[in-house]
Amino acid sequence: MTALPSSVPTPQPSAATAARFEPDLARRKLAGTLFLGAAIFAIGIALLVLVLLLWDVFTRGLPYLDWDFITGVPSRRPANAGVWPAILGSLYIGVITAVITFPIGVAAALYLEEYAPRSRFTRLLRTNISNLAGVPSIIYGVFGLALFVRALSLGYTLISGALTLSLLILPVVIIASMEAVRAVPDSQREGAYALGATRWQMVRQAVLPAAAPGIMTGIILSMARAIGETAPLILVGAVTFVTYPPNPVQGGYTVLPIQIFQWASRPQEAFQAIAASAIIVLLVLLLILNMLALYLRARLSRHLQW
Amino acid sequence: MATTRPLPPLTRRRAGSERSIEAFLFMAAAVGVLTTIGIIVVLGYETLQFFTKVSPVEFFTGTVWSASIKPYQFGVVPLVVSTLMVAAIALVIGIPLGLLSAIYLAEYATPRVRTLVKPILELIAGIPTIVLGFFAINFLTPNILKALIPSIGGFSALSAGIVVGILVTPLIASLSEDAMRSVPRGLREGAFAMGATRFEVIRKIILPAALSGIMASIILAMSRAVGETMAVVLAAGTNPNLTLNPLESVQTMTAFIVQISLGDTPADSIQFYSLFAVAALLFAMTLVLNLLSDWIVRRFRNAYD
Numbered sequence: 001m002t003a004l005p006s007s008v009p010t011p012q013p014s015a016a017t018a019a020r021f022e023p024d025l026a027r028r029k030l031a032g033t034l035f036l037g038a039a040i041f042a043i044g045i046a047l048l049v050l051v052l053l054l055w056d057v058f059t060r061g062l063p064y065l066d067w068d069f070i071t072g073v074p075s076r077r078p079a080n081a082g083v084w085p086a087i088l089g090s091l092y093i094g095v096i097t098a099v100i101t102f103p104i105g106v107a108a109a110l111y112l113e114e115y116a117p118r119s120r121f122t123r124l125l126r127t128n129i130s131n132l133a134g135v136p137s138i139i140y141g142v143f144g145l146a147l148f149v150r151a152l153s154l155g156y157t158l159i160s161g162a163l164t165l166s167l168l169i170l171p172v173v174i175i176a177s178m179e180a181v182r183a184v185p186d187s188q189r190e191g192a193y194a195l196g197a198t199r200w201q202m203v204r205q206a207v208l209p210a211a212a213p214g215i216m217t218g219i220i221l222s223m224a225r226a227i228g229e230t231a232p233l234i235l236v237g238a239v240t241f242v243t244y245p246p247n248p249v250q251g252g253y254t255v256l257p258i259q260i261f262q263w264a265s266r267p268q269e270a271f272q273a274i275a276a277s278a279i280i281v282l283l284v285l286l287l288i289l290n291m292l293a294l295y296l297r298a299r300l301s302r303h304l305q306w
Numbered sequence: 307m308a309t310t311r312p313l314p315p316l317t318r319r320r321a322g323s324e325r326s327i328e329a330f331l332f333m334a335a336a337v338g339v340l341t342t343i344g345i346i347v348v349l350g351y352e353t354l355q356f357f358t359k360v361s362p363v364e365f366f367t368g369t370v371w372s373a374s375i376k377p378y379q380f381g382v383v384p385l386v387v388s389t390l391m392v393a394a395i396a397l398v399i400g401i402p403l404g405l406l407s408a409i410y411l412a413e414y415a416t417p418r419v420r421t422l423v424k425p426i427l428e429l430i431a432g433i434p435t436i437v438l439g440f441f442a443i444n445f446l447t448p449n450i451l452k453a454l455i456p457s458i459g460g461f462s463a464l465s466a467g468i469v470v471g472i473l474v475t476p477l478i479a480s481l482s483e484d485a486m487r488s489v490p491r492g493l494r495e496g497a498f499a500m501g502a503t504r505f506e507v508i509r510k511i512i513l514p515a516a517l518s519g520i521m522a523s524i525i526l527a528m529s530r531a532v533g534e535t536m537a538v539v540l541a542a543g544t545n546p547n548l549t550l551n552p553l554e555s556v557q558t559m560t561a562f563i564v565q566i567s568l569g570d571t572p573a574d575s576i577q578f579y580s581l582f583a584v585a586a587l588l589f590a591m592t593l594v595l596n597l598l599s600d601w602i603v604r605r606f607r608n609a610y611d
Contacts, residue, residue, distance in 0.1 A: 025503075032505030036414060042406035043423065046479075049472050050430055056445040057437070107334030115328055116335070127600070129338045134526065134596040135589065136533025138560050139345065141567075142585040146348040150573070167341050174338070200327045228434030231535035231560070235567050257436045257536070264440050264540055272444055279437050286432065 057283075061276030069277055073243040074259065078270035083278050086259040089158065089238070089246045090285065093255055094227045096162035097169065102219055104166075105173030109215075112174070113181040114203050133171040140168040141235030149236055156237025158246050158253040164236050165229060169222040176222070180214025181207060213300040220293040224286050230257035256282040349589055352582030359576050365583060371546040371557070373566060373577050380580055382587065384548035388463060388556035389588075392538055393531035395467020395552060396474055400527055403471070404478025405520065411479070412486040413508055431476040439540030442469040447541070461543030461555035469537045474527035481526065485519020486512050518606035522599040529595035533588065535560040559588045 022028055064078075072082020108129075116122040144164030154160040184207050192202035239252040246253035256278060263275035357365070360380045368381015407427060411420055447465045451458050458464065489512050497507045513520070543555035544565045557565070563581055571577045 028503050028506065032503045035505045035508075036410075039406040039410040039414065042403045043410050043427070046403055046407060046427060046430065046472070046475050047423070050426065052445065053433070053437070053441045056441060060444070104334045104337055107331045108337065111328075111331035111335040115331055125335055125339060128342055130600075131593070131596055132338055132341060134529055134592065135345070136529075136535070136560070136592055138533065138535045138563055139349075139585055139589050139592075142563065142582065143341075143345045143348055145567075146352065146582075147344060170341070171338065198324050200324050224432070228432075228436075230434065230436045231564060234564055257434055260436055260440065261536065261540070264436070264443070272440075275440060276444075279440060282434065283437070286434075290432075 057276045057279050060273050061278075061280045064274050064277040065280055069274070070281065074254075078263075078268070078274050081263075081274050083256065083259055083281055085242045085245055086254050086256045086278070087281065087285075089242070089253045089255040090227050090257075090282075092246055092253075093158055093162050093165065093233075094223045096159070097165045097226045098219055098223045100162060100166040101170055101173050101222065105170055105219070106177050106215055108170075108174045109177030109181055110203055110207075113178050114199070114207065129171045129174050133175060137168055137229055138231040138235065140164055141232030143167070144232060144236045155250075156239070156252070157250060160236045161233050161238055161253070161255075164232050165226040168229065168232060169226050172222045172225065173218055176218025177211070177215045180211040180218065183214060184210040213297045216300060217293045217297045220289055220296065224289040224293075227255070227289070228257060228282070228286060230255075230261055233258055234261075256285070345589065349582055349586035352579055353586040356576070356579035356583040359579065360583075369548050371562070373546075373562070373580055374569070378576065380576075380583075382559075382584065384546050385557060385559045385562055385584065386587070387548060387550070388542070388546075389532055389558040389560070391463050391550060391552060391556065392467045392470060392534075392542060392558055393528055395464060396470035396531040396534075397524065397528060399468055399471025400474040400478055400531075401524060404475045404523070404527070405482055407475065407479040408482035408486060408520075409508060409512075412483045413504070413512065427476050427479060430472065431480075434536075435473060435534060436536040436540070438469040438473055439537040442466065442537065442541035455553060458553045459555055461541065461545070462553050463542050463556045464552040466538045466542035466558075467552065469541055470531045470534050473534065473537060474530050477530060478523045478527050481523030482516065482520045485516035485523070488519070489515040518602055521606075522603045525595050525599040525602065529592045529599070532595070533560065533592050535564060539564050559584050563588075 069082050070087070071084050072080065073085055074083075075081040112122070112126060112129075116125070141164060144160060144167070148154045148160040148163050149156060154163070188206045188210055189202055192206040197205065233255060237252075238254050238258045242252050242254040260275050260278045260282065263271045263278065266272070365380055365382050367383065368379060369383045370379040370381050371384045372379045411424060411427075415423065442465045443460065446468060447458065447460060447462065451462070451465055451468075455464075493511050493515060494507055497511045502510070538558050539561045542558060542561060544557050544561055545555040546557040546562065547554065549556065562584055566577055566581050571581075
């Protein structure tokens with residue numbers, strides 16, 4: 001301060017500023033430390049819940065989890081029960097759903113990213129897709145019940161369930177594929193055009209291969225979402241007591257989440273325990289799918305360079 | 307690119323197939339619109355069928371819901387109140403947890419901590435909701451809530467609200483973090499240059515600037531909570547009673563839909579149509595919330611660049 005010539009007036013804060021200014025730095029810093037503590041506490045609680053959940057499921061379920069449980073069929077006696085029909089049902093419905101969703105989802109994403117004109121209608125298509133992603137899954141179940149089970153007379157079959165889940169995950173697949181397509185640099189498109197490609201040749205040979213890792217990851221993650229869904233399948237008739245492998249077009253079927261729901265709704269401790277065992281099977285299945293997605297992404301993008 | 311295959315020559319036939327491919331892609335994109343129209347038509351039509359049997363006035367203002375026990379009464383108020391109560395509890399849990407996690411990840415965490423913690427947080431979003439319901443009835447209620455509130459029942463709105471709150475935490479965290487990270491550096495650095503502490507920058511600069519994104523994430527979380535089904539069916543029970551006491555067992559709208567489809571309800575019965583009426587109301591509620599969230603983002607977005 002001594003260096004300042006005395007003729008320069010020291011700036012004085014206005015009365016309004018002075019009232020808002022907290023000069024006690026130690027106190028201001030303490031407020032910050034307390035806040036950081038609260039933030040770490042919050043994130044700690046979220047992580048703690050995850051740990052508790054896994055710990056509870058595994059301590060309850062592991063004792064019942066053996067080979068007989070995986071390859072067995074449901075039983076009125078919990079000790080004899082197994083989840084084989086439910087595992088098959090989940091795999092069937094996951095694969096059929098992915099097969100239905102894949103072409104439609106990718107085609108829709110290609111249209112919206114590569115073909116659609118800038119028009120109000122295109123904007124409506126986009127807004128509509130993001131809104132569909134926010135519709136509760138049980139509403140899709142109600143719609144599937146009216147459309148597939150009743151109007152199209154497909155009945156309470158696995159194919160009705162797969163079609164319902166396809167509508168449910170379609171917006172997610174479209175959004176993921178759109179992101180993958182958008183990430184392809186324009187130089188790829190321009191290069192293809194410069195070689196004389198038509199628009200479809202460009203899309204087919206330049207955009208699609210480059211977007212493939214992102215699209216595949218999106219599809220597999222949506223498949224995981226479909227396999228974890230319960231509510232819509234209750235509406236379209238996944239039944240809870242099935243002792244035989246599923247047939248897509250006739251007869252009852254069940255899936256892991258429904259089997260878990262049925263066991264978890266029973267008061268007896270032993271059924272809660274095998275519900276936990278079935279949860280472990282479901283979580284392992286989802287984990288495998290997620291790792292597959294990571295692996296495919298790494299593998300498919302290995303030879304991509306630009 | 308790895309592909310070096312020569313392109314087929316462009317002929318007149320090829321130009322035609324270009325157009326049919328575009329038409330096919332367009333039809334795929336239109337499936338979404340057809341789904342929306344289909345949902346609205348189906349829910350609207352079946353709800354009208356329901357209203358020929360039960361008057362809309364009774365449905366919207368009746369305070370007793372008894373779909374399976376005579377005398378049948380279809381007043382939707384108890385289901386709506388329970389649904390909103392569970393959603394409110396979920397937000398009371400989810401907003402502080404999600405928002406504080408977002409602030410920590412966006413403003414405090416080092417890149418290493420962030421890449422470690424964020425995927426773990428997102429794991430919660432990937433857990434099937436039935437598993438959270440199982441957690442509620444087997445761990446949360448008996449081991450934690452019973453110890454704190456001995457009078458709580460095995461099924462309660464509180465227990466359901468807490469697990470749904472946990473379920474929406476990653477949603478709020480991830481969307482709010484995006485909003486905070488998109489606040490330009492210049493604003494932050496300006497505030498630091500004025501001598502603000504980190505907490506003051508967050509409170510006076512970041513949070514106000516990211517407010518629209520944060521509000522949008524909270525409303526989306528509410529929509530998620532209103533439509534959540536399996537966790538609520540297991541944790542809150544299936545007792546359609548009109549109460550604001552979170553310790554009691556209640557039945558949400560989604561839980562009713564599940565209950566009625568588990569029983570042997572004959573098609574064309576009044577119960578069967580009530581399922582569509584409740585679903586239509588649920589769809590309308592979540593649609594309004596989703597559109598509101600969209601609108602907030604668009605209306606209040608601060609364009610800094």
